[in-house]
Amino acid sequence: MKTEFFPWKEEYSVKVKEIDDQHKVLIKLLNKLYDAFMKKEHSTIIGDIIQELTDYASYHFGTEEKYFKRFNYKESEKHLSEHKIFTEKVNEFKKEYEKNKSALTFTIINFLRDWLKNHILISDKKYSDFFAQNGIK
Numbered sequence: 001m002k003t004e005f006f007p008w009k010e011e012y013s014v015k016v017k018e019i020d021d022q023h024k025v026l027i028k029l030l031n032k033l034y035d036a037f038m039k040k041e042h043s044t045i046i047g048d049i050i051q052e053l054t055d056y057a058s059y060h061f062g063t064e065e066k067y068f069k070r071f072n073y074k075e076s077e078k079h080l081s082e083h084k085i086f087t088e089k090v091n092e093f094k095k096e097y098e099k100n101k102s103a104l105t106f107t108i109i110n111f112l113r114d115w116l117k118n119h120i121l122i123s124d125k126k127y128s129d130f131f132a133q134n135g136i137k
């Protein structure tokens with residue numbers, strides 16, 4: 001079995017299956033992007049994966065934000081600003097990529113991995129107990 005660029009680890013679990021499953025999809029999409037990049041796939045394919053990743057990230061953020069609101073999560077403001085920064089960054093990458101197909105580099109792929117990893121391990125972990133206490137599974 002080949003080594004994945006960003007393998008899922010149990011330590012990423014926030015103990016809420018719905019959110020873990022979504023995080024797994026995001027990680028899977030990032031791995032797909034990495035593989036396509038390595039294989040020098042056609043720019044349309046790479047562009048499509050970036051789009052898929054962006055769309056899914058905003059859907060996922062929506063899920064988290066829905067629960068923050070519903071249960072009045074105290075740290076939501078800081079968390080939301082992280083989502084916003086991510087979205088803005090990715091939109092920038094997308095624009096650059098549309099203009100220049102060789103603009104997608106490891107810097108971007110590494111940024112996505114590091115952001116996801118840190119966000120899950122630090123910011124998402126913070127709501128783990130709170131979500132569980134409110135019965136979100």
Ligand SMILES: [Fe+2]
Pocket residue numbers: 061064079083119123124
């Ligand atoms: Fe989040």
